Amino acid sequence: MKKAKVGIGIIGLGVVAGQVARVLLEKGEDLSRQVGCQLVIRRIKVLEEDLKRPLAGEIDRKLFVTSDDDLFNDPEIDIIVEAIGGENPAFAYLKRALDGGRHVVTSNKEVIAKHGTALGKLAAEHSVSLRYEGSVGGGIPLISRFQYDLVANRINGIYAIINGTTNYILSRMAREGIDFDVALKNAQALGYAEANPANDIEGIDAVYKLAILATLAFQTPVSPEDVYREGISRLGSRDFQYACELGFAIKLLAIAKSSDGRVEARVHPVLIPENLLLAKVDGVYNAILVRGDLVGDVLFYGEGAGANPTASAVVADIVAAARAIMGGNAITSVPALATPSGNKIKPISQIETRYYLRMTVTDDAGVLAQIARVLGDHRISISQVIQKTNDDTAKTAEIVIMTHPARGDSMQTALDEFGRLGVVKEVSNFIRVEEIGSQP
Amino acid sequence: MKKAKVGIGIIGLGVVAGQVARVLLEKGEDLSRQVGCQLVIRRIKVLEEDLKRPLAGEIDRKLFVTSDDDLFNDPEIDIIVEAIGGENPAFAYLKRALDGGRHVVTSNKEVIAKHGTALGKLAAEHSVSLRYEGSVGGGIPLISRFQYDLVANRINGIYAIINGTTNYILSRMAREGIDFDVALKNAQALGYAEANPANDIEGIDAVYKLAILATLAFQTPVSPEDVYREGISRLGSRDFQYACELGFAIKLLAIAKSSDGRVEARVHPVLIPENLLLAKVDGVYNAILVRGDLVGDVLFYGEGAGANPTASAVVADIVAAARAIMGGNAITSVPALATPSGNKIKPISQIETRYYLRMTVTDDAGVLAQIARVLGDHRISISQVIQKTNDDTAKTAEIVIMTHPARGDSMQTALDEFGRLGVVKEVSNFIRVEEIGSQP
Incomplete structure (x- = not known):
């Protein structure tokens, strides 16, 4: 017999959870019609302080519970929605929900990136679904x-x-020629960056999201530790100016590729x-390019x-979980894989890219020969050298070098050797270059 | 008991059908693993001439049948794939397939645009699914x-x-300043436009696709006849030049909106x-912007x-149909709606947009006053007037007028009156302007 009602329990009453509750209450009738059964919020598990939120006043107070047991022991809850964010206690909540045979919906990127494979297995064991479309790219349909x-x-x-904060900062740096610190302050003033912006600007948020996407795309568990990471704080306004002159934009990209049975995953400018x-x-927008052998880009x-x-x-x-409940079949969204990932990940040292190098050198004849020799020793070819500015007082010059593809370890060694070269006063920046190839 | 095999029948061996067969044969094992049952091509219904295609040599000849009955009477076929295109006989095939209780997959935009609602009802009656993701935007995930x-x-x-041919032509006109005829010939030479290009350049193909998207988006049947249509052949190189000067690009857009219970749907430059x-x-790429109340753009x-x-x-x-068969539940992709659409469609005459007008007028004082009076009579306000070129011999000038939003019927009447105004030698073009609003 088909169920007439699907019961929902929500953990949290923050920005996302509150809006989920509001949408279910406001659009419940229309959604129920589409699913073919009533979607009913049974309980919302809150903290005492959540009850002071303005939203709390809009919701029937009888739905609120502050004890975990009151939520988990309600036999009429079929789906548990977690939207508190962070690893703990979210992970424990999700495990308890799945262990109790509840379908789980979460938008928690950290917990899915770190424990998605384990949770997916748990869901499969209990024949329930684990869904996390909201964990990457907001409402952009991606995960499924x-x-x-x-x-x-x-x-x-x-x-x-896949990180709006950093894309906003980089967009302003590119457009206005301002420095990172100024752009960050602007983003903070507008609420696009947090008071402690490390999670965004250091690329940690993007790493979680890329780990999730790469795991799905390549059907190989990719954990956050498998993802190489660099943030955007060392980018200078000059890098944007020179990149622009060379016909490039600077973006913080999350890149994952699969070839020869190995996966590379990295987040860096x-x-x-x-x-x-x-x-x-x-601006704060996200864009995710997926390249498939049939679909193209x-x-x-x-x-x-x-x-x-x-x-x-x-x-x-x-709604998808409710349909699965109604139809009697649940498809877990995480491929439950037994193979450990370690040996399948290609380390950054072996990854080949072109490089942009900006450095300050002494303004002498023969300097370029010395630099070229170091690069040549490590089989790094130069595709372009541009002398940008001279400082006549300091007798230095700023040069930009674009290389042909070079391995990460070769470039790292070359950079170390530049440090020991008297003519190189400073390597101001080095940024990888991705051609990406065919459109877009 | 779960089925171990899902049988597939394919109608056609053209470009798409052939590639579908090839993918199923090459990737069958991997796909079967993901579905949890074997996907088996049982029959491919071909015409005699199909057997001469190179692809036919790659496929086991025992799969080919030339009689419809040999396909439809095979009891082990669960899913019928139609990829012959065009309204007939595809429509009859799809009806017969659904009537026989087969799940149907098609990439046929014409048949879905014209008969999707009827086919959706038939599918629902037989508790099978009708899927047509390939009918709009190639492999871009849209329909679902x-x-x-x-x-x-x-x-x-x-x-x-949503029409790559026209976007390719318009891109070249914009970039190279060439005329429509030249750009069309280029597109034909490269295989991007057909020898008879009417279906693309007159917007017919885009109308089919928009009717499908609008039907799904607004849950109201929108038929091809409900969609207002203008092609791109009357665009001139000057329009691109002036649009560029004004900060605009020219695109053939398929636009559908819903407000106050009425739907507008139109395809025009x-x-x-x-x-x-x-x-x-x-270029030949497609891009579909969907604006939702929660997801934004x-x-x-x-x-x-x-x-x-x-x-x-x-x-x-x-694969989705096979999963539905395995799971015992089928979701039809077309909302089966009983309400006729006629009265819910907003006619083009009532639709308000800004307009770009390019016209040749006599080079006299007072001309603009006469033009402005005609527009004013129909409550059309001018936002900008630019005098572009003078022809001293003919004593004429070319002017471009950008209006504020005006109703379609008001503008049509004003255009008629311009024809009777002695000072207006020619209305060379009028093109609607869409601000689209918030990003992108």
């Missing part, structure tokens, strides 16, 4: 694409702008050709965060 | 978005570049602000046609 729409493809690569669509994604673009977009994804997951 | 990922949203608008991401989509971009991208979508649909 890999198991559904792109299922016939071998995925070769992902190139993604890159120069990309300015004519690519990805280069034109400005598809790009998904939209708001990557925020209460409404994330609620859009979370409610879609709730 | 409305019923799944965006289900919590009220969709307010769709703005789409538009000026859009050049800073929008949509304006930067060049999401944009999907990729190759809109071609054997591989379309096969990506068709095989994904086959």
Whole structure:
């Protein structure tokens, strides 16, 4: 017999959870019609301080519980929605929900990136679904694409702008020629960056999201520790100026590729050709380019965060879980894989990219010969050298070198040797260059 | 008991059908593992001439049948894939398949645009699924978005570049300053436009696709006849030059909006602000912007046609149908709606947009006053007037007028009156302007 009602328990009443509750209450009738059964919020597990939020006043107080047991012991709850964020206690909540045979919906990127494979196995053991569309890219439909729409493809690569804060900062630096610190302050003043911005500007948030996407795309567990990471704080306004002159934009990209049975995954600033669509994604928006062997390049673009977009994804997951309950079948969204990932990850030292180098050197004849020799010793070819500015007082010059593809370890050794070369006063920056290839 | 095999029948061996067969044969094992049962091609219904195609040599000849009955009477076929295109006999095939209780997968935009609602009802009656992800945007995941990922949203608008041929032609006209005829010939030489290009350049192909998207987005049947249509052949190189000077790009957009319970749907050239991401989509690519009340603006971009991208979508649909068969539940992708659409469609005459007008007028004082009076009589305000070129011999001048928003019927009447105004030698072009609003 089909159920007439699907019961929902929500953990949290923060920005996302509150909006999810509001959408379910406001659009419940329409959604119920589409699912073919009533979607009923049974309990909202809150902290005492949540009850002071303005939203709390809009919701029937009888739904609120402050004890975990009151939520988990309600036999009429079929789906548990977690939207408190962070690793703990969210992870414990999700395990308890799955162990209790509840379908789980979460938008928690950290817990999925770190424990998604384990949670996916737990879900499979209990024949329930684990869904987390909201964990990457807000409401942009992404997660399910890999198991559904792109299922016939071998995925070769992902190139993604998946952190709105950093993309906003980089967009302003590019457009206005301002320095990182100024752009960060602007972003903080507008609420696009947090008071402690490390999670965003150091690329940690993007690492979580890339680990999730790469795990799905390549059907190999990729953990946050497997992802190489560099933040954006060392980018200077001059780098944007020179990149622009060379026909490139600077973006913080999350890149994952698969070849020869090995996966590479990295988050760092890159120069990309300015004519690519990805280069034109400005502000707090996200854009995720997925390259498949059949579909070619598809790009998904939209708001990557925020209460409404994330609620859009979370409610879609709730509806999908409800349909699975109604239809009697549940598909877990995480491929439950037994193989450990370690040996399948290609370390950054072995990854080949082109490089942009900006350095200050003494303004003498023969300097370039010495630099070229160091690069040549490590089989790094130069594709372009530009002398940018001279400082006549200090008798130094700033030069920019664009290399041909070189391994990470070769470049690292060359950079170390530059430090010992008397003529190199400073390596001001080195940034990887990604051509990305065919459109976009 | 779960089935161990899902049988597939394919109608056609053309570009798409052939690639679908090839993908199923090459990737069958991997796909079967993901579905949890074997996907087996049982029969491929071909015409005699199909057997001469090179692809036919790669496929076991025992699969080929030339009689319809040999396909439809095979009791082990669960899913029928139609990829012959065109309205007939495809429509009859799809009806027969659904009537026989087979799940149907098609990439046929014409048949779905014209008969999707009827076919959806038939599918529902027989408790089977009708899927057509490949009918719009090649492999770009679109169709299922409305019923799944965006289900919590009220969709307010769709703005789409969904015909690669016309976008290629317009991109070349914009970049190279060439005329339409030249750009069309180039497109034909490269195989991007057909020898008889009417279906593309007159917007017919885009109308089919928009009718499908609007039906899904607004849950109201929108037929091809409900969609207002203008092609691109009357665009001149000067329009591109002037649009560029004014900060606009010219695109053939498929636009659908819903407000106050009425739907507007139209395909015509538009000026859009050049800073929008949509304006930067060049070449044969497609981009579909969907605006939802929660998700905001999401944009999907990729190759809109071609054997591989379309096969990506068709095989994904086959896998989805197979999963539904395995799980015992089928969700039809077309909302089966009983309400006729007629009265819900907003006619073009009532639709308000800004306009770009290019006209040749006599080079006299007082001309502009006469033009402004005609526009004013119909409550059309001018936002900008630019005198472009003078022809001293003919004593004429070319002017460009940008208006504020005006109703379609008001503008049509004003254009008629210009024809009777002695000072207006020619209205060379008028193009609607869409601001589209918030990013992108």
